[in-house]
Amino acid sequence: MTALEQTLDVPSASSAHGLSVQVRRVSHAFATKTGQLPVLDDVSFTIEAGEFVALLGPSGCGKSTLLRLLSGLDAPREGKIGADGVRITGPDPSRLLVFQDPTLYPWRSVRQNLAVGLETRGVLKAQKGRVDEILRLVGLEAFADALPHELSGGMAQRAALGRVLVNDPRLLLLDEPLGKLDALTRMTLQEELLKIWQARRFTSVLVTHDVEEALLLAQRILVFSDRPARIIRELAVPLDYPRRRDDPAFVALRQEILSGLAPH
Amino acid sequence: MTGIDVARPTAPPLARWTVAPIWSEGLAAALVWIGAGALTLAWPDLTPWARTGLWALFQFALAAPLLALSLAGASWTLTGRLKPAGRWLIALPLALSAWQVLTAKTGILPLPFFPPPQSILEVYTDDAGRLVESVVHSLALLLPGYFAGALFGFAIGVAVGWSKTASYWGHPILRFVGPLPATAWLPVAFFFFPGARSASTFLIGLSTLFPVAVLTASGVGSVLSGYYDIARTLGASRSFLIRKVAVPAALPHVFVGLFMGLGASFAVLIVAEMMGVKAGLGWYLQWAQGWAAYANLYGALIIMALLFSGLIALLFAVRDRVLAWQKGMVRW
Ligand SMILES: Nc1ncnc2c1ncn2[C@@H]1O[C@H](COP(=O)(O)OP(=O)(O)OP(=O)(O)O)[C@@H](O)[C@H]1O
Ligand SMILES: [Mg+2]
Numbered sequence: 001m002t003a004l005e006q007t008l009d010v011p012s013a014s015s016a017h018g019l020s021v022q023v024r025r026v027s028h029a030f031a032t033k034t035g036q037l038p039v040l041d042d043v044s045f046t047i048e049a050g051e052f053v054a055l056l057g058p059s060g061c062g063k064s065t066l067l068r069l070l071s072g073l074d075a076p077r078e079g080k081i082g083a084d085g086v087r088i089t090g091p092d093p094s095r096l097l098v099f100q101d102p103t104l105y106p107w108r109s110v111r112q113n114l115a116v117g118l119e120t121r122g123v124l125k126a127q128k129g130r131v132d133e134i135l136r137l138v139g140l141e142a143f144a145d146a147l148p149h150e151l152s153g154g155m156a157q158r159a160a161l162g163r164v165l166v167n168d169p170r171l172l173l174l175d176e177p178l179g180k181l182d183a184l185t186r187m188t189l190q191e192e193l194l195k196i197w198q199a200r201r202f203t204s205v206l207v208t209h210d211v212e213e214a215l216l217l218a219q220r221i222l223v224f225s226d227r228p229a230r231i232i233r234e235l236a237v238p239l240d241y242p243r244r245r246d247d248p249a250f251v252a253l254r255q256e257i258l259s260g261l262a263p264h
Numbered sequence: 265m266t267g268i269d270v271a272r273p274t275a276p277p278l279a280r281w282t283v284a285p286i287w288s289e290g291l292a293a294a295l296v297w298i299g300a301g302a303l304t305l306a307w308p309d310l311t312p313w314a315r316t317g318l319w320a321l322f323q324f325a326l327a328a329p330l331l332a333l334s335l336a337g338a339s340w341t342l343t344g345r346l347k348p349a350g351r352w353l354i355a356l357p358l359a360l361s362a363w364q365v366l367t368a369k370t371g372i373l374p375l376p377f378f379p380p381p382q383s384i385l386e387v388y389t390d391d392a393g394r395l396v397e398s399v400v401h402s403l404a405l406l407l408p409g410y411f412a413g414a415l416f417g418f419a420i421g422v423a424v425g426w427s428k429t430a431s432y433w434g435h436p437i438l439r440f441v442g443p444l445p446a447t448a449w450l451p452v453a454f455f456f457f458p459g460a461r462s463a464s465t466f467l468i469g470l471s472t473l474f475p476v477a478v479l480t481a482s483g484v485g486s487v488l489s490g491y492y493d494i495a496r497t498l499g500a501s502r503s504f505l506i507r508k509v510a511v512p513a514a515l516p517h518v519f520v521g522l523f524m525g526l527g528a529s530f531a532v533l534i535v536a537e538m539m540g541v542k543a544g545l546g547w548y549l550q551w552a553q554g555w556a557a558y559a560n561l562y563g564a565l566i567i568m569a570l571l572f573s574g575l576i577a578l579l580f581a582v583r584d585r586v587l588a589w590q591k592g593m594v595r596w
Contacts, residue, residue, distance in 0.1 A: 072497075091496045120499045
């Protein structure tokens with residue numbers, strides 16, 4: 001055990017494919033024209049390796065900011081963030097973020113967009129079939145050679161998801177990745193996501209506005225307050241997969257969350 | 265193939281016998297060209313011009329393919345290409361006839377400032393050798409300077425757009441020196457360089473360099489930060505970020521710079537040829553003006569317009585290919 005691991009208080013069992021995540025007393029703020037804008041306020045939580053956690057919270061509270069910190073793109077103002085007990089100091093292909101906005105490279109075809117990670121790591125030739133495999137998984141094999149401007153909003157989001165999955169991440173950070181999809185595609189992709197997660201056992205952190213989506217997918221739900229975000233509730237979802245929306249336990253949990261979110 | 269072979273719908277046999285529709289604008293254009301040729305022949309010149317007959321023949325010769333296309337081939341692809349130009353094809357012989365009447369036939373517009381079309385044709389038949397030579401010389405002076413300037417400008421632009429240090433030193437220089445028209449350096453350049461040619465090449469390069477550098481730098485500087493974020497999480501190196509993210513994202517700006525640089529380089533080319541280099545289209549203009557050979561002057565201007573607009577069209581064709589990924593591109 002490293003010294004950092006001790007200070008971050010890592011839970012046991014980190015042998016799985018997934019990374020465990022330690023967030024310790026993290027606060028964050030942005031400098032704006034009108035002064036400091038506090039966004040995260042003393043947030044602490046732990047995610048076990050291979051766990052699926054959903055983050056629920058009002059718009060603008062700081063969920064995307066938190067995911068950027070977990071990906072290592074930004075460093076928190078205060079507090080520590082670790083993966084498998086090692087402090088996160090920068091981005092790494094083992095921790096990948098599916099951005100809220102797909103942001104595909106418009107000059108690359110869908111296939112080339114999915115291949116970016118293989119290219120940067122110099123394994124494109126060795127893992128040629130990988131891109132096709134993921135194209136099929138996200139249902140874009142017919143659009144492999146299309147350019148991003150030829151895709152619908154939902155297809156672009158699926159491509160962005162595929163671009164990350166190609167790299168077989170150990171921590172998957174999802175920022176409302178299904179937000180722009182119609183109800184039917186959304187359900188299919190939720191099932192797919194669940195299957196991929198069950199097969200690969202990476203750690204998953206899903207930001208969503210949709211209480212049902214959180215209940216369908218996550219083993220645990222963290223509910224955040226308005227900005228600056230604090231954790232106001234933590235809720236285990238002790239239901240077996242695949243979950244059913246009409247299951248009385250599911251309905252009860254949804255009711256419980258919604259009543260907690262309602263303005264008093 | 266394993267799929268079911270679906271029969272293609274074939275045209276009913278009757279269609280073979282129906283008359284192909286006539287391209288009426290093309291027919292009108294052909295008739296106007298014939299009329300313009302007839303006018304040229306029938307109305308005697310005030311003072312006979314050597315190429316009046318050839319000018320009439322030229323106009324008849326243009327009418328012939330138009331006639332054939334309008335009657336026979338409304339469905340040919342060539343006709344389809346020409347169709348949008350229909351009204352221009354009618355207006356052109358009308359304008360040429362008006363010019364001809366005002367000059368050769370009536371002399372309302374006086375010589376030597378207003379030569380008739382047949383005298384410009386005469387320039388092309390009798391002075392072709394020197395004109396071709398001038399075009400070759402102009403291109404030989406323009407292209408090396410332009411490409412060198414574009415290359416250096418692009419490299420400087422990427423550096424200034426990417427690196428804080430390069431930006432700190434490079435940006436003020438670009439801002440301060442860039443607005444100077446390259447022709448203003450002419451006296452200095454002719455002094456420092458061994459010959460007029462090398463000085464002109466340098467100035468053409470300079471006139472291209474500034475717009476390309478400034479636009480490339482602004483293109484690299486305005487790349488969406490999300491493009492970098494994604495590449496960074498996926499483990500991209502700095503070189504990948506520059507080559508595969510910054511540069512492609514900046515290319516639309518780069519092409520604007522290349523376009524502006526091309527226009528600036530034309531100006532420098534002509535001035536340089538007039539001032540020092542004793543060859544090329546600029547020099548031809550100078551020479552024609554010295555001899556009050558206005559037909560040669562206009563003839564050279566027409567060639568220059570064709571050459572320069574052709575080069576710009578070429579640049580835009582390259583841009584359209586390279587930037588085919590852009591949606592809703594502005595056409596020139
Ligand atoms: N780079 C930045 N500079 C300044 N302020 C920022 C920056 N990024 C985010 N913010 C601010 O931080 C707050 C939280 O933003 P964030 O994107 O994390 O919200 P969110 O919870 O993801 O919201 P949503 O659910 O609408 O996506 C917002 O008020 C936003 O204006
Ligand atoms: Mg967000």
